[in-house]
Amino acid sequence: MILKLMKKEWKELIKTGKIYALLFPFLFFSILSPVIAKFTPEIIKSLTSTQDMQGIIIKIPPPTWKDAFLQFFKNLNQIVFLVIAIVFLGSISEEKNKGTAAIMVTLGIDRKEWVIAKFLFQVLVVFSLIFLSYILCVYYTYFLFSEVGIYETIASTFLYLVYIFFILSLCIFSSSIGNNMLQSVGIFFAIFVLFTLFSIFPNLEPYNPLTLSSLQNQWIVKGVIWKDAIENISTVIIYSVILITLGIIYFEQQEL
C-alpha cells in the first residue's frame, strides 16, 4: 500500500505543479553557483575600474572549485531549504484541514502507512533532486575550473542529505501536529529557531543538526574528517527517527 500511496503523492506533485517549485531552485542554483564563484572576482574588478572607485585596490584570490561548492551549499541551505519546507509542510495538515485525510482513513487506509508513504516520498524526491543538482554542479564546476574535489563534494553532499533527512522529518512532525499549514509552519520554525539558539553553546554542537551545514563548508575547504561528524550524524538520525515516530503516534491518535 505504501508504494501506491507514494504514487498518489507523485501525481499530486505533478498535477499541482509543486514539482516545478522544487525543480527550478535546485537546477538554478546548481548551475548558477559555479558561475557566480567564477565571475564574482571579475565583476568586482570591473567595478573598481570605474572612475569613482579608482585608487582602491581590492585583492581577491583567484576562484577555485571550492568557491563554487561553498556557494552551492550556501544556496541549498538558505533558499532551497525554504522551498522544501513550504512545499512539504502542508502535506498532512492541509489534508486534515480540507477533509481529504478523513476520506482516506475511512477507506481503511492505515494511518501509519499513510504518514510513512508521505515521508518516504518526500525523501525520495528531494534526494533525487539533490543528486541531480550535485551532478550538474560538478559538471559546471569542472567546465569552469577544470578541477573538482569529488571526494570532498560527495562527502559534503552526504552531510547535506543527512541534514535534509532531518528537515523532512521535522516537516512531517510539524504537519502531523498542526491542523493547517499555518500551524505547521509555526511549529516547524519554533523548533528550527530552538536549534539555532543551540548554536550559542559550543558544547552542544555535536547535538545540533545545524552544525552539519558548517561542517559541509569545513570539509570543502579543509578536507573531510569523518570523526568530526560521526556524533553529529548519529544524533541527527536519532532526532529524525524520534520526530517521525512522534508524528505517526500523534496522527494515529488524532481526531479528524
Next chain:
Amino acid sequence: MNVIETYNLCKYYKEKRAVDNLNLGVPEGVIFGYLGPNGAGKTTTIRLLLNLAKPTSGYAVVLGENITKSRKYLKKVGFLPDVPNFYNYFTAREYLELLSEIIKVDKKRVDEVLEIVGLKSEKKRIGTFSRGMKQRLGIAQALLSDPQILILDEPASALDPQGRKEVLDLIASLRGEKTVFFSTHILSDVERICDRVGILKEGKLILNDTIDNLKKRFSKRILHIEVNNPQKLFEKLKKENWIESISFSDKNALLIRVKEIQRAQREIPRIIVEEDILIDRFEFLEPTLEDIFFEVIS
C-alpha cells in the same frame, strides 16, 4: 442481525455532551434514517462510528468488530461526509482509479460506480464540479469498495431539489443490497426512502423503530373533523383536558390532537349531538414523520 450496535456510547467536549449514552442498533439491509435537529449529535455519532473521533466512554460494534480495538471494519464501510472534499486537480475517473489501486479494488469497479452516479463521461477536474456533482462523486467513492455499510452524513441537505431527488433515488436504489446509515434533518427525505428511523435530541436517542411501527404507534391520535359550525365545536373542545391541541385546518374543518383516543371517540360525537352541530366528515389521520418528530422532540 444488527450490523451497527452502540453501547452507552458517549462523546463529551468540555461542557457539551455531543453524544450521551447512545444505545443504538441498526439491522442489516435497512436504510436507516438518523434524524435530529442541527447540533443533536448526528455527525459526532458518525465520526465515532468511523473512528475519526474517540469515544469518551462506551463503545460500538460495527460488523462484529469493536471499533475501539480495531479499524479493519473500515474496509467494509463506505463513507460520504457532509461536505465532501477531494483532490481537486484530478478528474473523477483519475481520482477513483487511484483510490482503487490504493485499496486494491478492480479498476472495472470504477466504471461501475461512475455509471451508478452518472459521472461516467465527466472529463472535468473535480475542482470545477458543482456541489451536487461532488456529492455524487462522494457516493461513488463510498461505493467503490462495494462496502456492506454505507454511512452518509447529510447527503442531500445542501442540494437543490433536482440534485436531492437524484441522490435520494440513488440511495433508495441500494435498498436490500447494502445497509445505509443516513443522517439528515430533512424529514421528508427520511419518510421517502428510509425503512427505519432513529431520532436524536441533545445527544440522546429518543426513538428507534421502523417507520411503519412509528406510524402505528402515533396514529389514531389526530382527528380531522368537518362540521357546519366549527367555531362552536372549537370553543367546546378546547376546554377538555383530553385534548392536546386543536386548530382550524380550513374554514369548516378542525385538526385535533388527542391524548386519549377512546375518550375522544366517545366524547366528540356526544358534544356534536348535544350542541346540535351537523357533521360532514370525521376521520383519523395517519401522522407524517414530521408530526411524529415534533411530538417526540417536544
